[in-house]
Amino acid sequence: MLCIDVHHHFFPVDLNKAKSNEEMGWKTPLGTTPWSPEVSLKAMDKSGTDIAILSVPALFMGSVSEDNRIITRERNLAMWTTVQAHPTRFRFFACLPFLDDIEGALKEIAFAFDELHAVGISLSSSYGIGSQATYIGDDKYDTIWAELHRRKAVVFLHGAQVASSTPNPHPFLCIPISEVPNETFKAAAHLVVTGRKRKYPEIKIILAHLGGTTLMLAPRVAVLSKHMGCRLSPEEMLEDFKSFYYETALSSYDATLACLDQFLSPERILYGTDFPAVSLDMAEWYTSNIREYYGKNKKLKMILGGNALSLFPSLKC
Template sequence: MSHLHTNVNCSTSPSTQFHSPKIIDVHHHVFFDAQKKAKKNTLVGWITPPEHLPWRPSPAMLAMNTMGIRTAILSPPPVAITNRTEVRAMNIYLSQLRAAYPTRFGFLAGLPTLGDVQGALNEIAFALDHLEADGFALISSYGTGNTAKYIADDLFDPIWDELNRRHAVVFLHGAQTPSSTPYPHPFLGLPISEVPNETYKAAAQLVVTGKKRRFQNVKIILAHLGGSTPFLAPRVASLSHYMGCPLTPDEILHDFKTFYYETALSSHPTTLAALDAFVPIDRVLFGSDYPAVSTATSRWFTKHLEDHYAGEPCKLERILRDNALALFPRLRA
C-alpha cells in the first residue's frame, strides 16, 4: 500500500542524480578539531578518513558534488559539550558558514549538555532568534555511567517545552556509549555496534513516557533510519504495554511512526523494505554522514537507495529532496 501522494512531475532518476546535484543531506557533521576527533576515534573504535579532517568547506562541497548533494544541513559532532562558551562559538561558526554559502549549507545548532537546563534554554533562544538556526542536534543521552540520563528524562522537560513551543526540528543521534564490556572486535566499534541501539533507546523512551505525543510540535529526525527502531518498535508496543505503559500497543506504534527517519549508512533492500512497511514515505529523509566515512562508502548506501526505488522515482525524489524541503522551507529559495 502506497503512503505517497502521486506526483507525475517528479524528475529524479538514478541515472541522472550524480550529474545534477539535487539532494538535501540532513546528516553532515562538522568536526572542528582534527586532533580531538582522532583521539575520540581511538576510544570508540572508528576511523574517520584522514583527508576529511579537519572539516573544511571547500573539500566538503567537492565531496557533496561527487555525491549529488546540493545542500547539506550541518550539525556538530554527536558528543555532549558542557561549556556554554564553546557551544556558542560553534553555533556562530555554523551560522557563518550558512551565510557564506546559503545554497550549500544549512545548520543545526548544538546545545550545552541538557543537564544545564538554563544554558540549553538560553542557547535555543539565541540560536533561533539571532542565528536563525534550522533546528537543533541532540544526542540520545547525557552524562556517563549511572548518572547518564536519556533525553526524555523529566529533568529535560523545560527544554522540550521550549522546543515544542518553537515548533523546532531536532536531529537525534545515538551517543557513543560503551556497553558493560568492550566492543566485540576492532571491526565492530561503538559507532557500528552501539550507536544504532542508543538511537532506538532514546526514541523508545520518548514514546513510552508519552512525551513524543506531548511534545508533538517538535519534528524529530532519527539518525541512521532510527538504528534498530523499526525492528524493535513492535516489541516495545506489546511488551511495554504489558509492563504497565498506559499507551496501547497501537498508540505506541503510532507514535514511533511520527518520527522522521534518515538514511545515512543504512540504506539496503532489507532495511528499506522494513521502513516501507513501517512509515509513510514522507517521513524518510536522505543522509550521508559525511565526513565520518569515505564518499565511496556513502555512495554504496546511496546506490542501494536508488536501486530500491528505481521503479518509483516519485518516492525517490521525496526522500532525496522534497521531504527535507517540507521540514526546512528556507531551502526552497
C-alpha cells in the same frame, strides 16, 4: 533532482576528531580530517548533493558549566559562519550545552533560532556517563521539550557515542558501528514510553541512521512496555514510533528500505550520508542502494530532497 543531506557533520578543530575516533576504535577515513567546508563541498559536488545540513557529532560535552556554554556557542557560531560563507550549500542544526543546564539550553535555543536562524536543534540520545546518563525523555528536560514544541522545532536525534558493558566485542565492531544505532533506538523508545513524543506533537524529530534498531524493536516495546506499566496501548506506541522522521545514513539496503516502506508513510523518509564521519565511497554505497531500490520514481524524488523541503521551508529561498 534536488538532493538535501540532513546528516552531514561539522568537525570543529577543538573536537580533535581523529583522536576521539581512535579512542572509540574507529579508523578515521582518509581525506575527511582536518575538516573544512571545502572538504564537504568537494564531496557534495562529486555525489550530486545540493545542500547539506551541518551538525556537531553527538558527543558527551562535559557538565553544567560556563565553559560548556562557551564551547557550545563557539560551535554554533562557527557553523553559522560556514553557512554565511556558502549560503546556497549549507544550513545547520544548532547544538546545545550539556542538557542538565536547563537555563543554558533555553538561552541557546533562543539564540540559535532568533539570531543565527538555525533550521533545527541536534540532540544526543543521552547526557552523562555510565549509570549517571539520562535519556532525553526524562522529566527534568520537560521545560526544554516544551520550548521546542512552542517553536515547532525540528530536532535531529543522534545516538550517543558511549560504551556499553561490552563496547568493543570485536575490533571490527567498535562503538560507532555497534553502539550508536542502538542508542538512537533507546532514546526514541524513551520518548515514546514516557509519553513525551505524544505530549509534544509539534516537534518534528529526525532519527539518525533509520532509527538504528528502532524498526525491528518497536513492536517489542509496544507489547512488553505495556506489560511493564506503560499507560499507552501497543497501538498508540506504534503510532508514536511512526510519527518520527527517519534518515537514511549508513542504513540503506533493500531489506531495510522495504521494512521502512511497510512501517511508515514515504514523506517521513529523509536522505543522509554521515559524511565526513565516513568516506564518500562508504556514503555512496548506501546512496546507490537508495537509487537502485526506488528507481526514478516519485518516492526517490521525495526522499532525496522533496521531504526535506517540506520540513525546512527556508531551503526554498
